[in-house]
Amino acid sequence: MLIASAALICTQPALIGAETTSKATAVAAPATSVVPKIARSPKAGVPVARDVRLFEAGGETRFEIRIDRPVAVDAFVLTAPNRVVIDLPEVRFDLGTDPTRLKAGSITGWRYGLFATGRSRLVFDLSGPVRLERLDVSVGDDGAALLVVGFAPATRQEATAEQGRMRAWRPEGDAGLAEETATAVALPQTDKPRRAKPLIVLDPGHGGLDAGTVSPATGTPEKVVVLEIAQRLKKKIEASGRYEVLLTRTDDRFVPLGDRVKFARSHHADLLLSIHCDAEYDHSVRGTTVYTLAEKASDAQAAALAAKENQSDQIAGILPEEAGEEVADILIDLTMRETKQFSHDFATALLDRMKTVGRLVKGNPHRYGNLRVLKAHDVPSALVEIGFLSNKEDEALMRSPEWQEKSTAAILDSIDGFFAKHVARAPN
Structure with a gap:
């Protein structure tokens, strides 16, 4: 030996x-x-x-x-x-x-x-x-x-x-571990392409060693549920013929939060939708919630959700990032304001369609938080907590092919409504 x-x-x-x-x-x-x-x-x-x-x-x-x-x-x-x-x-x-x-x-x-x-x-x-x-x-x-x-x-x-x-x-002759990006699809190297159709980036949350929320009843991890829904939604969007669509991850792997944002920006996405499942100590809480970006959380629940979702890199053992430079360019600031308004419009459309296929969370279903995955200043972005894995009824729905079919159809309707309003970005 x-x-x-x-x-x-x-x-x-x-x-x-x-x-x-x-x-x-x-x-x-x-x-x-x-x-x-x-x-x-x-x-x-x-x-x-x-x-x-x-x-x-x-x-x-x-x-x-x-x-x-x-x-x-x-x-x-x-x-x-x-x-x-x-x-x-x-x-x-x-x-x-x-x-x-x-x-x-x-x-x-x-x-x-x-x-x-x-x-x-x-x-x-x-x-x-x-x-x-x-x-x-x-x-x-x-x-x-x-x-x-x-x-x-x-x-x-x-x-x-x-x-x-x-x-x-190291074993003899082994150079070691390759420094590879965790992003599922290679980043483009060209300037903004001229497209006939808007590009949508779907972001299934968590992945790899970051399981996300886990069902207390069945042990089902969030990362599995959201990937199933994102893949079904991708097929539905592609079948419509009206949009191009990419996923930030296509299998069970970890993607850092910053890489998810870079992926959307480098592909010049017209919309980013991050898909997640929620959880509560109170197992009776259920329904869909949609989040958009804000420095100050809309309520205690939004602050807690942002803290939880922003822990993804920490869970995966990512080295602490150095503080980034403050964005001071006035043009970037104006772009961010427009992007936030577009994000708000999409969140409104999404909630309007989702309430036709299931229930929305009680109280305020549109919340705001400082979520890192929504920080692309030039890509309208929203995060949808599709339901609560801590609730047996919600979990059963989210794992049901029939409900996934209805909910992804509702999401596609909301995408159509969003682009119909913003004619400059609408498909021909």
């Missing part, structure tokens, strides 16, 4: 589960050391990850996972909130029934999934700041690799100093 270790690991032996074929011993190595050669697995297809363990040992919280062949591994620490992130090439997770229920040591919760094209990610939520103590990979006689990541409590200053510092392990 051959073993390789990242530069950060300690000289203590790594703790390996009883199911391993032989015992592993960690090898301390300086950052400039050459990774020992390992046998390349002849297995084809996407690597498979299974056999998860979480436990405490020697003051460390440790995570183990077995992968059927050696793959490149990156790990780093994040603070505010405290997290550990592990990046891998795309793998198929075969971990059994809801392994994220497992907890140990500093781990208060964790998630996994496809992060971008060819990349998978695990994110661990922690009870306090930590530092990485080990990143070990041991390869058994069967060619399978056992990944062990260990982290120990640290001061806030120590964790902050280590934030974002990448620790890596």
